[in-house]
Amino acid sequence: MSKIFSKESSYVDDRVQAVRERIDAACARAGRDPGEVRLVAVSKNHPPEAIGAARGAGVRRFGENRVQEARSKQPLTPSDIEWHLVGHLQRNKVRHAVGIFEWIHSVDSLDLARTLNRVAAEEGLSPHVLIQVNVAGEASKFGFRPEPLREAMEEMLALDRLNIEGLMTIAPYSRDPEDSRGHFVALRALRDTLAGEFAAGLPDLSMGMTGDFETAIEEGATLVRIGTAIFGERPR
Numbered sequence: 001m002s003k004i005f006s007k008e009s010s011y012v013d014d015r016v017q018a019v020r021e022r023i024d025a026a027c028a029r030a031g032r033d034p035g036e037v038r039l040v041a042v043s044k045n046h047p048p049e050a051i052g053a054a055r056g057a058g059v060r061r062f063g064e065n066r067v068q069e070a071r072s073k074q075p076l077t078p079s080d081i082e083w084h085l086v087g088h089l090q091r092n093k094v095r096h097a098v099g100i101f102e103w104i105h106s107v108d109s110l111d112l113a114r115t116l117n118r119v120a121a122e123e124g125l126s127p128h129v130l131i132q133v134n135v136a137g138e139a140s141k142f143g144f145r146p147e148p149l150r151e152a153m154e155e156m157l158a159l160d161r162l163n164i165e166g167l168m169t170i171a172p173y174s175r176d177p178e179d180s181r182g183h184f185v186a187l188r189a190l191r192d193t194l195a196g197e198f199a200a201g202l203p204d205l206s207m208g209m210t211g212d213f214e215t216a217i218e219e220g221a222t223l224v225r226i227g228t229a230i231f232g233e234r235p236r
């Protein structure tokens with residue numbers, strides 16, 4: 001983790017404010033209430049001190065992509081944080097994951113959903129989950145393709161320990177946020193279709209990162225997952 005953190009930390013507060021202003025501006029352009037968009041600060045590869053600084057700037061939701069990293073940071077960070085898992089979850093990490101994360105954005109198979117449901121029941125927990133969709137059909141990405149998701153949806157919705165809140169996607173990498181727009185529109189359309197067909201409340205759309213969160217907000221994001229714009233470049 002970063003050894004130059006003290007130099008970086010003084011910027012976290014300003015960056016959080018700048019991100020909030022950009023969220024508010026995107027909401028204004030889209031005619032949306034900023035209260036509908038929740039910021040998840042993605043703190044992977046950044047030290048606990050950076051999380052503490054962002055918490056001090058008013059951020060309450062933090063995202064990590066690895067269970068083990070979150071486990072090691074959690075005791076060193078404020079206890080009132082709401083943790084979100086944004087990365088792929090292996091089945092042998094599910095028990096640790098449900099113990100840490102109130103939200104899991106990356107449910108990417110029926111098999112994983114069943115395991116999560118069983119373990120959550122054993123642990124007496126009811127996590128909030130989002131179903132990850134590979135909208136663009138990239139071979140390198142996790143997530144359901146839309147048609148298999150339709151086929152799995154009825155069983156997913158019947159898993160009684162899971163609060164299925166909506167859908168999540170990661171747009172293909174591009175420098176131009178306009179390239180993401182069509183993928184965000186497709187995720188929202190899929191949500192609307194599934195919500196209608198299965199009479200399900202699927203209020204949330206987790207979409208948008210540092211490079212494209214304003215576009216995502218314009219297209220209906222309710223959760224934006226932002227790392228670099230808050231914490232700076234990730235130390236390797």
Ligand SMILES: *Cc1c(COP(=O)(O)O)cnc(C)c1O
Binds near residue numbers: 042
């Ligand atoms: C790392 C990560 C983010 C944040 O990425 P930035 O471009 O740094 O904002 C968001 N979502 C997921 C799933 C990630 O892995």
